[in-house]
Amino acid sequence: MQATFASRLFWVAVAVLAxxxxxxxxxxxxVLGLLTVAFYTAVFAMSWDLLFGFAGEVNFGxxxxxxxxxxTAGILDARxxxxxxxxxxxxxxxxxxxxxxxxxxLPALRLRGPYFGLTxxxxxxxxxNFVVVFAGLTGGEIGLAVPDVMSISxxxxxxxxxxxxxxxxxxxxxxxxxPIGLILQASGQDAVQAGALGFNVAKHKLAAFIVSAFFSGLxxxxxxxxxxxxSVGTFVDLSVGVQVIIAAVLGGRRTVVGAAIGAIFLxxxxxxxxxxxxxxxxxxxxxxxxxxxxxxxGFLGMLRGRGAGRG
Amino acid sequence: MIFWQILVDGFAISALYALGATGFTxxxxxxxxLNLSHGAIMVxxxxxxxxxAGELHVGPYAxxxxxxxxxxxxxxxTYFITVRPIQRSGRIxxxxxxxxILTATLLWGIIVQETIAYLFTNNAKxxxxxxxxxxxxxxxxxxxxxxxxxxxxxxxxxxxxxxxNKTQRGKAVLAASMNPRGVTLLGIELSGIYLTVWAVYGxxxxxxxxxxxxxxxxxxxxxxxLTASAFSIVVLGGLGSVSGSLxxxxxxxxxxxxxxxxISPAYRTIPALLLLVVVMYVRPQGxxxxx
Numbered sequence: 001m002q003a004t005f006a007s008r009l010f011w012v013a014v015a016v017l018a019x020x021x022x023x024x025x026x027x028x029x030x031v032l033g034l035l036t037v038a039f040y041t042a043v044f045a046m047s048w049d050l051l052f053g054f055a056g057e058v059n060f061g062x063x064x065x066x067x068x069x070x071x072t073a074g075i076l077d078a079r080x081x082x083x084x085x086x087x088x089x090x091x092x093x094x095x096x097x098x099x100x101x102x103x104x105x106l107p108a109l110r111l112r113g114p115y116f117g118l119t120x121x122x123x124x125x126x127x128x129n130f131v132v133v134f135a136g137l138t139g140g141e142i143g144l145a146v147p148d149v150m151s152i153s154x155x156x157x158x159x160x161x162x163x164x165x166x167x168x169x170x171x172x173x174x175x176x177x178x179p180i181g182l183i184l185q186a187s188g189q190d191a192v193q194a195g196a197l198g199f200n201v202a203k204h205k206l207a208a209f210i211v212s213a214f215f216s217g218l219x220x221x222x223x224x225x226x227x228x229x230x231s232v233g234t235f236v237d238l239s240v241g242v243q244v245i246i247a248a249v250l251g252g253r254r255t256v257v258g259a260a261i262g263a264i265f266l267x268x269x270x271x272x273x274x275x276x277x278x279x280x281x282x283x284x285x286x287x288x289x290x291x292x293x294x295x296x297x298g299f300l301g302m303l304r305g306r307g308a309g310r311g
Numbered sequence: 312m313i314f315w316q317i318l319v320d321g322f323a324i325s326a327l328y329a330l331g332a333t334g335f336t337x338x339x340x341x342x343x344x345l346n347l348s349h350g351a352i353m354v355x356x357x358x359x360x361x362x363x364a365g366e367l368h369v370g371p372y373a374x375x376x377x378x379x380x381x382x383x384x385x386x387x388x389t390y391f392i393t394v395r396p397i398q399r400s401g402r403i404x405x406x407x408x409x410x411x412i413l414t415a416t417l418l419w420g421i422i423v424q425e426t427i428a429y430l431f432t433n434n435a436k437x438x439x440x441x442x443x444x445x446x447x448x449x450x451x452x453x454x455x456x457x458x459x460x461x462x463x464x465x466x467x468x469x470x471x472x473x474x475x476n477k478t479q480r481g482k483a484v485l486a487a488s489m490n491p492r493g494v495t496l497l498g499i500e501l502s503g504i505y506l507t508v509w510a511v512y513g514x515x516x517x518x519x520x521x522x523x524x525x526x527x528x529x530x531x532x533x534x535x536x537l538t539a540s541a542f543s544i545v546v547l548g549g550l551g552s553v554s555g556s557l558x559x560x561x562x563x564x565x566x567x568x569x570x571x572x573x574i575s576p577a578y579r580t581i582p583a584l585l586l587l588v589v590v591m592y593v594r595p596q597g598x599x600x601x602x
Binding site for chain 2: 052056058106107110111115117118119121122125126129132133189238239242245246249253278279281282285286288289292293296297
């Protein structure tokens with residue numbers, strides 16, 4: 001059962017990747033730009049799924065890690081533009097997010113459920129305040145313009161985002177199916193029992209935070225150099241974090257691949273419904289609520305058939 | 312002079328925070344639900360009162376009643392549409408119900424917020440105060456509405472205290488927050504208790520929302536910050552402890568007022584957030600938490 005599902009998940013991933021690979025041959029630059037953003041969001045959602053689905057940590061602040069990566073990379077580039085390579089800035093962004101992930105992990109190892117959730121929420125609000133208060137450094141509410149961009153060609157940007165998503169997805173998926181992922185899953189469901197079996201719960205959870213933070217920060221930093229600006233509204237705001245969480249739950253928790261599908265679906269739906277104006281967010285929220293209430297295992301859960309229970 | 316001003320202003324805003332957080336903590340204490348659509352319900356009540364006064368041309372008292380009715384209606388809707396189906400679902404594992412309720416109430420809040428924005432636009436709305444004018448108090452010119460706000464908040468909190476401690480129904484609610492199974496063994500339906508609690512919650516959130524609409528005004532942008540501030544007050548005081556939330560509301564209210572007056576309104580929320588982080592690290596169960 002587990003094996004058939006695992007292989008079906010694999011084929012879903014292959015189908016998504018194949019679809020992604022043929023899109024540039026016929027799609028317009030506009031669609032490619034949209035998908036580029038969707039692919040970065042997919043990495044955000046997959047990183048969140050590693051923390052929630054496997055380690056069992058309810059992280060309300062994915063944008064804390066994303067924002068740290070995005071703003072570190074953006075500020076470094078804006079300050080030292082010609083002297084510092086764009087890729088050094090990206091690496092620094094990922095490193096800053098990892099530091100942030102360790103900071104978040106410290107209370108997570110002591111607090112349970114809602115208390116940890118709140119810490120992450122507060123972390124986002126603090127980062128948001130920091131960005132607004134130190135406007136001279138961060139560009140404040142207007143946003144920070146970065147002098148460098150990765151490429152001005154829509155298809156190059158598309159391939160970078162696509163490759164990045166495929167690679168991070170593969171690593172995260174592999175990690176989740178490896179013994180480390182199983183230990184994480186065990187500690188997420190019953191930390192005491194996992195500890196009693198001799199697994200170092202704290203060490204594994206810390207590792208999950210670091211990996212999740214690394215990919216969130218990396219994706220955030222790359223997205224800055226795709227967009228050419230960093231702003232609170234795209235990288236830090238709570239609504240961005242909410243979208244990441246909804247994407248992961250919508251696609252199906254504990255699947256990694258589902259999170260990516262959920263993210264692409266959410267961004268695509270948001271765009272399709274854009275002509276409806278303000279109703280767009282409303283309709284997407286209603287849809288997401290319906291899926292969560294009636295198909296708690298998300299899109300991939302539907303694929304497996306109703307009532308299949310937990311994988 | 313500025314000392315008295317901070318004292319008076321801080322008292323009114325803290326009373327408002329206290330009322331907003333009380334309902335939130337009550338729900339958590341009794342049913343373990345963190346309702347992330349809290350801010351949306353408060354704003355909806357205020358907008359309901361505003362629309363009733365503006366479009367139906369009813370008096371301020373009738374408008375306030377309509378607003379409270381909107382708050383209660385939405386509280387029941389939250390319970391029946393999102394919370395109860397998840398609590399009863401056999402397909403969601405017990406350990407995951409928490410995150411499902413959080414996600415579902417969050418989505419529900421967004422739905423309410425977007426509906427408000429669609430029907431009544433995103434503009435800030437101020438509910439016409441029931442009492443207007445200003446009075447001199449301790450040498451400070453203060454809007455009478457501030458006293459009215461503080462008085463109504465404390466009356467409502469006092470009434471809640473009476474309800475919980477002095478009535479049969481209230482005692483059952485209190486017992487359910489301590490030991491739900493024990494209450495069922497005594498032959499009291501838990502679902503009835505949940506209904507009572509959600510009704511009280513809707514009432515409190517409705518009143519708080521309308522008062523907020525009179526005091527500071529609301530818009531659909533205030534939904535997120537309102538939920539976040541209720542959440543942080545409740546955690547600061549200790550989840551499930553009503554008296555803890557009241558004290559925490561005053562700590563946060565005065566910290567914000569002090570910062571706004573003495574440093575800059577731009578930094579208003581930062582000291583309270585810092586305090587919250589320190590408390591989370593040092594005393595994770597909150598100042599007066601039980602666990």
